[in-house]
Amino acid sequence: MDEGVPGLPKVDVLQRWVAEHRTMASLGKVASYIPALAKVDPMQLGICIIEPRGTMMTAGDWQVPFTMQSIAKVVGFIAACCHWGIPYVLDRVDVEPTGDAFNSIIRLEMHKPGKPFNPMINAGAITVSSLLPGDSSEQKLDYLYGIFQKVTGARPAVDEEVFQSEWMNAHRNRALAHYLKDTGYLACEVEEALEVYLKQCSIQVNTEQIAMIGLVLALDGFHPMSRKQVFPKEIVRLAKALMLTCGMYDASGKFAANVGLPAKSGVSGGIMTLVPANRRSHASFPDGCGIGIFGPAIDACGNSVAGVSLLKEMAREWDISIF
Amino acid sequence: MDEGVPGLPKVDVLQRWVAEHRTMASLGKVASYIPALAKVDPMQLGICIIEPRGTMMTAGDWQVPFTMQSIAKVVGFIAACCHWGIPYVLDRVDVEPTGDAFNSIIRLEMHKPGKPFNPMINAGAITVSSLLPGDSSEQKLDYLYGIFQKVTGARPAVDEEVFQSEWMNAHRNRALAHYLKDTGYLACEVEEALEVYLKQCSIQVNTEQIAMIGLVLALDGFHPMSRKQVFPKEIVRLAKALMLTCGMYDASGKFAANVGLPAKSGVSGGIMTLVPANRRSHASFPDGCGIGIFGPAIDACGNSVAGVSLLKEMAREWDISIF
Amino acid sequence: MDEGVPGLPKVDVLQRWVAEHRTMASLGKVASYIPALAKVDPMQLGICIIEPRGTMMTAGDWQVPFTMQSIAKVVGFIAACCHWGIPYVLDRVDVEPTGDAFNSIIRLEMHKPGKPFNPMINAGAITVSSLLPGDSSEQKLDYLYGIFQKVTGARPAVDEEVFQSEWMNAHRNRALAHYLKDTGYLACEVEEALEVYLKQCSIQVNTEQIAMIGLVLALDGFHPMSRKQVFPKEIVRLAKALMLTCGMYDASGKFAANVGLPAKSGVSGGIMTLVPANRRSHASFPDGCGIGIFGPAIDACGNSVAGVSLLKEMAREWDISIF
Amino acid sequence: MDEGVPGLPKVDVLQRWVAEHRTMASLGKVASYIPALAKVDPMQLGICIIEPRGTMMTAGDWQVPFTMQSIAKVVGFIAACCHWGIPYVLDRVDVEPTGDAFNSIIRLEMHKPGKPFNPMINAGAITVSSLLPGDSSEQKLDYLYGIFQKVTGARPAVDEEVFQSEWMNAHRNRALAHYLKDTGYLACEVEEALEVYLKQCSIQVNTEQIAMIGLVLALDGFHPMSRKQVFPKEIVRLAKALMLTCGMYDASGKFAANVGLPAKSGVSGGIMTLVPANRRSHASFPDGCGIGIFGPAIDACGNSVAGVSLLKEMAREWDISIF
Incomplete structure (x- = not known):
């Protein structure tokens, strides 16, 4: 039809x-x-x-x-793959669906050693944020914004009010990030990865x-x-x-x-x-x-x-x- | 290319x-x-x-x-949907991927009240077997074989040696089936559903x-x-x-x-x-x-x-x- | 006071x-x-x-x-230990509390290879039932009743109405028993262990x-x-x-x-x-x-x-x- | 004997x-x-x-x-109960054994809404640290040290080298604390509770x-x-x-x-x-x-x-x- x-x-x-x-x-x-x-x-x-x-x-x-919000996870994942190549990224985050809620932490502990199941859930997306090239959240975001700009033609604007709110209420995401830091699946500091992650969400x-x-x-x-x-x-x-x-x-x-x-x-x-x-x-x-x-x-x-x-x-x- | x-x-x-x-x-x-x-x-x-x-x-x-083996799960699912329609079947088995092993039982207990996550894993496929029309395993299998025959033109042959082996070693599948019986997600008796399930596998x-x-x-x-x-x-x-x-x-x-x-x-x-x-x-x-x-x-x-x-x-x- | x-x-x-x-x-x-x-x-x-x-x-x-009901688990455990000695029994069932419901199956799968956590929950008690000495449910029960008799001075009476009801509704326990059979933690056939277990409950x-x-x-x-x-x-x-x-x-x-x-x-x-x-x-x-x-x-x-x-x-x- | x-x-x-x-x-x-x-x-x-x-x-x-280290969990729990009374504390942390590892996070998510299972595992002990009276980590620790002093007669000394090491490596405990913050089971800020918790460990x-x-x-x-x-x-x-x-x-x-x-x-x-x-x-x-x-x-x-x-x-x- x-x-x-x-x-x-x-x-x-x-x-x-x-x-x-x-x-x-x-x-x-x-x-x-x-x-x-x-x-x-x-x-x-x-x-x-x-x-x-x-x-x-x-x-x-x-x-x-x-x-x-989570739509940015796709852009972040593409960005990390563009810089590092697919195999490097997939060594650090899997590509399996889970059936769990987006912010679940159970599977990180059940499936040793805590590799996040996929980059479309929070744990995986925070790992991907930490992988973006650069030595600071600014540099990582700059790289991400560049990927975004290739498509839309303009630097993206971050909604500062939303970002500040997210930042203050990110307890569950901080829990995930610290867990990933503990198991070695975070490539930078927790606060740096979270800033990148929450800014891309905003x-x-x-x-x-x-x-x-x-x-x-x-x-x-x-x-x-x-x-x-x-x-x-x-x-x-x-x-x-x-x-x-x-x-x-x-x-x-x-x-x-x-x-x-x-x-x-x-x-x-x-x-x-x-x-x-x-x-x-x-x-x-x-x-x-x-x-x-x-x-x-x-x-x-x-x-x-x-x-x-x-x-x-x-x-x-x-x-x-x-x- | x-x-x-x-x-x-x-x-x-x-x-x-x-x-x-x-x-x-x-x-x-x-x-x-x-x-x-x-x-x-x-x-x-x-x-x-x-x-x-x-x-x-x-x-x-x-x-x-x-x-x-598990390839038959596709045919069984199609058969159940042909008879009952999609909504009836999806009320009894979900369509979410899980990331779990094919014979896992954990999720049935974690996600009350035990609806199987999808018909491609054992728990869901056993439920689907129980749904096939008929009052006995023979009738259910007859319906399933008819679906198969529509495609291949011939009644399928069951490898009896494999079936007998499966039947004797089906402890894990029996565990799943009894669990489903307990939670009400099995539409017939355990042994009947298992016979249908294991014969389709064979x-x-x-x-x-x-x-x-x-x-x-x-x-x-x-x-x-x-x-x-x-x-x-x-x-x-x-x-x-x-x-x-x-x-x-x-x-x-x-x-x-x-x-x-x-x-x-x-x-x-x-x-x-x-x-x-x-x-x-x-x-x-x-x-x-x-x-x-x-x-x-x-x-x-x-x-x-x-x-x-x-x-x-x-x-x-x-x-x-x-x- | x-x-x-x-x-x-x-x-x-x-x-x-x-x-x-x-x-x-x-x-x-x-x-x-x-x-x-x-x-x-x-x-x-x-x-x-x-x-x-x-x-x-x-x-x-x-x-x-x-x-x-579950009070009999204590008698069953003592019986198995009296016959086999403590180390033999503890090789087959652990002694850790779980915080889980009595009929939970999750932990059997999460903690490979499925050793039941303790003999006071159903999974462990069914394993203990299977360990009782004897080649049939009658012999196993006979041994158990003897242990009971040492304390109370009389052979215990089984409430047949309760036993029959339990037997017909034992789907969850059958699931546990088949799971234990699959992982090797059941020392006899499923139906034999269940009969012993459900009769001791009755x-x-x-x-x-x-x-x-x-x-x-x-x-x-x-x-x-x-x-x-x-x-x-x-x-x-x-x-x-x-x-x-x-x-x-x-x-x-x-x-x-x-x-x-x-x-x-x-x-x-x-x-x-x-x-x-x-x-x-x-x-x-x-x-x-x-x-x-x-x-x-x-x-x-x-x-x-x-x-x-x-x-x-x-x-x-x-x-x-x-x- | x-x-x-x-x-x-x-x-x-x-x-x-x-x-x-x-x-x-x-x-x-x-x-x-x-x-x-x-x-x-x-x-x-x-x-x-x-x-x-x-x-x-x-x-x-x-x-x-x-x-x-974890021995301090007993003192912390007694301290919190001395100040608030037992019912107040047990509203915020349960007293059930779990069979899980000391730093497990799974059960917080599985058993909604995330009340820690007992004060002898990290999640529960961090909650207890947050409950100690006082508006700052110093005041909370002061109260805890006073409890300790009642028994030993002297203010406890914190091993600063150990504390600094713990503080730098507390990723898993930070994950637990942020999780507890998210579910409302932390009575103060994450860093404050962690300082109290890690100092008592030290x-x-x-x-x-x-x-x-x-x-x-x-x-x-x-x-x-x-x-x-x-x-x-x-x-x-x-x-x-x-x-x-x-x-x-x-x-x-x-x-x-x-x-x-x-x-x-x-x-x-x-x-x-x-x-x-x-x-x-x-x-x-x-x-x-x-x-x-x-x-x-x-x-x-x-x-x-x-x-x-x-x-x-x-x-x-x-x-x-x-x-």
């Missing part, structure tokens, strides 16, 4: 779906562990889809700024920017505007496999089953996903696309309720699952 | 790769928990690839019979037959020879998502990262995998294909060492990852 | 306390996993205390028959009989009526240490802190405890005593609510803690 | 045993996580026993100074001082030299129950079975134990005694190898088990 409602242009369909699925937000609630997130309007929902030739479809609150974006990152991933690292291969294809492939198996916290399996696209969510309500470019010509997005979503009311797993609901509809109606 | 070695037909390349990767078998060993498996020659390696128009490429020990196949099943999955349930839709597309999509996230035991994440195809392995050394049909025309298999592999020396996770090694080469050289 | 209420004989005090603490039963409920236990009047409470010279103090429903007693067993433990294995050392002192000491650290399920630590006596409870509401004989002459029970309690309403851990409450009062007022 | 070797005074027997059990040290090794501990001579073994009338028996390296003692603490515990809080009740009896009883069930790390059950005395060990090789005063006149120590041991080579659980071996001999020959 080519589109959700015969006869309507895709963007009109999209706007109707956004209106419909926005109501799902009432089943979730905004993250409340820091004030900056708690005060967001939970009923927002926005989407931005970008195709390789630059066509952009948008609906709802697509321009509202939010912080990347990068401010809107759905257009994460759709743009998604698009570059869809094209295996090729940037369709700059016409450059900005990341090696092998690294991007690996990142997409990780997103599919581990990107939606402990609902990753259900998301793979119901939607079937590589995706990464954040507790601020963002979802970065994509349709890979290598699809047959009858598909809705023959050349792939990047998709950014923002819907701040999240479920118990940490995923945007309305966002996941909207993606299920899109997958069902537009036949965009990779399976 | 179109093929592994420029200028050579694919089948010649395949035969060379089989010769090369066969040596990897020395890094693994055959399953030894029952005599019938322990006596198999560990250095065997065979592959069969079938394309939608019936073209078949084979190499090595592709005709050697072996028992399906179905004798060769690589051609599992490649054929893989091909029907690649085509979303459409059988290219009988020209019939033998399974609903939604069920097949779900099965493929499960294979990708959970199909290679606790190395599923690494397999997704390194190979990037939906696959299911068994401890007898079989791997059933496939290239989905919905791929761009420049790919090596534009219309998809089913792949069956047999390499009985397995690693600590339970996957064929030479088989996985061969698939990595194919994925790298033929560019067949779904990501 | 010598007694709870100055001027009153101990037995009068005891009767008043039983009346008072009986009301605590409303905070618990009777075990309901089998009908035979579920139909018991929850508000019952009885106690029997026996001193070395045969003095017996009783109050409340002390004559009501009930099944030993032995019918009243508070006098368990007080009598407690008294022999208090005297380090010496039977004050027969004037014989019926069990070796080292085995009895070990059994008392186990009762103190592991005897009250996952509330053993709290019981040691609040009462401070070796004790073993059962889900039928029985508690067998004792004051060791080696106490200074100013104590309430200078020569030790055995204590049997019956109060069928149990808490979430599996211990008699009114029984534990009564023992706290006795420990506080009569100063009988071993610490 | 009254003594180990007929005809010899106890102190001579003790000296012979020390010489014999010293050789057991070769089965362990000194703690090596900080340099200050790693450089200690592993073959040392010393013991000091003090009876209520002040009689002191010593043997071996009883005068060698060492740091209290208090320098010899076997005489810990024997003196043990003696006061043996006498239920009564100090036989100052003739004062320095701690409430209920608190001391509770502390002894905790020592018995949880005091020897994850070998507490085995120690209770083999020795049968309340005890607390530290990774520096110290063991503080005692014979309660309430024992019959035929016992070796009719009025109780305090026992301090130092033997720095520790086993995998963290207990002095030679020290435990010596205590087993004493328990066997002198019949001092509380059971």
